Amino acid sequence: MTPRHRSIVWSFTRHSLLLCGAAFILLPFLWMISTASKPQTEIFTKSIHFIPHSFALWDNFATAFGKANLWRFLVNGVVVTVSIFLLQVLIALPAAYALAKLRFAGREVLFALVLFCILIPPQATAIPVFLLFHKLGILDSYAALIVPFTISAFGIFLMRQFFKTVPDDLIEAARMDGISEFGIVWRVMLPTAIPALTAFGIFSVVAHWNDYFWPLIVLNSEHLRTPPLGVASFRNEEAGTNYGPLMAAAIVIIAPLVVAFLLAQRRFIEGITLTGIK
Amino acid sequence: MAKIELNGVRKTFDQTAILKGIDLTIEDGEFIALIGPSGCGKSTLLRIIAGLEPQSSGEVRIDGVQVDGVRPSARNLAMVFQSYALYPHLSVFDNIAVPLRMRRHSALARMPLIGRLHPERGRTERGIREDVERVAAQLELAALLKRKPGQLSGGQRQRVAVGRAIVRQPVGFLFDEPLSNLDAKLRVHMRAELAQLHRQLKATFVYVTHDQAEAMTMSSRIAVMIEGNIVQIGTPAEVYENPRDIRVAEFVGSPKINAMPGVIREDRGLEVLGRQLRLNTTAAAGRCTVCVRPERMELGPGPGAIAGIVTHLEHLGAEAFIHVKVDRIDLPLLARVSPDQQLPEIGSAIQLGFSASAVRAFDATGKRIDVTAPARSERVREKALG
Known part of the structure; x- marks a missing residue:
């Protein structure tokens, strides 16, 4: 040949x-x-x-929207995923900055603990957290959907790795200019970390938009349901599942993700190229 | 303007001593260069002055005030970094405006969005704009104010970094190898610009570099740092002509000074490579090193000249260097000659000499020893050898 x-x-x-x-x-x-x-x-x-x-x-879409309050589910999904992501950023960025750039005793041990937290599956902590929320009386609420995910060990890890690549000179220049440590996180580190933040945003939003397990456990009220739970309400064991409207509803709930991903993907790739040139 | 004093500054990282007790007084308005090989602690010293790094012991005073524990921004010094360290997401204007905004706006007025509603903000912002534009005009950056650092050339970025430093009129400037990322031609140009800036601002400049050409051309004094100590401080000419330590002699000057093994005899006479020099010393008998700068080496035969073989020629246009291999010395001796004279062939035998005034001698520990020509010598320019 x-x-x-x-x-x-x-x-x-x-x-x-x-x-x-x-x-x-x-x-x-x-x-x-x-x-x-x-x-x-x-x-x-x-x-x-x-x-x-x-x-x-079109008939199936009409049935789907008529049978369940799909808009409400979508709004719930947006409220929950956006709140989770913002709170994750609020906590992960200062934590990652401290782990990457500040010198203090026990830093490596703390970082090892963060890595260890990534290994714990959410299912393992589900029951303790459920009992805790029961005691606090916040089951069946937005808080129950959002609070358990606000501290993302993966987010801290990802941002810490990215912050490691930011030159120390930049941080020291900021200190000379009189920017405080928290100011450095939000004014200097955040803008340089947009590509990493976008990547983390994709992971976070996709995971929590699609999450079925945790909302199923903590929710009872129909009006708080997130999109995957909403679709599940089309299942009906007595009358037989109505698959046409169910699939139409499935299209509706994955559409925002697909659109968001396609939009973010462009920025994502731009971000990677940007860091490559640097 | 500021006088910066360092008293017994030490710094250790994990039991490794980086700075071993630095005493240095930098006068108000002085341009002092800290030079030394990489790893000698010069950058650490600069960062201690800046307050970015705490010293392990000793004190730093700025204008007589002890500043230990004072935040970097409160010391009123500005620093220009090797990598320029511009904020990549901000325009040139905003980069230069950052230190002013951090100083002049209240914390509330700096808040994103709601800060815009602050009553004082507009007036302060107009003042900042005036100052930034004045500095930009001074550094010829006026046309670039809207660009991002990524769209600038190395020299332009460097000027923005300088602009960010001078805009808030600090009492002193710290430079950490600011020219080492520029190409050779631009470096020479920026050297002149920085020296000009110093004359204009009349502020205290502390300039760290490993490039001795920068130190020699710009500074009023040079502090040579080796292995965590300041070995010599003096004017560029002094340090070059009168090194107090062999490490200074070898570090300052390019190409490196020629070092030849010598002996101090019991009768105080000096010998090099077995040849007697017409020089006396007061130092104790023993081994020593005799050093001569390449431009002080003279070609041609003479009484007691050193014989060697030409191993390499470097023709640089304005000057030429001849490398001569001599028995009993590992490194070849270098002679700097004018290229209009006939250069010897590679491989040919050659003879080298030098005058008595060219000799710089160092004892076995590397300290400088004084040598004197015997009084009986009356010839104006006498060969040292013979």
């Missing part, structure tokens, strides 16, 4: 592998859109077809 042939064969294999991977990831989404576009009678048929014979997407 000539090298030219070999490169064509390799390129062919490579692309087929990538296509398989893409199909594996995208098929559930396509199936969701397809199901959301079908009337109830077409969903359970023997043959598999992606394109619905009669197009019922």
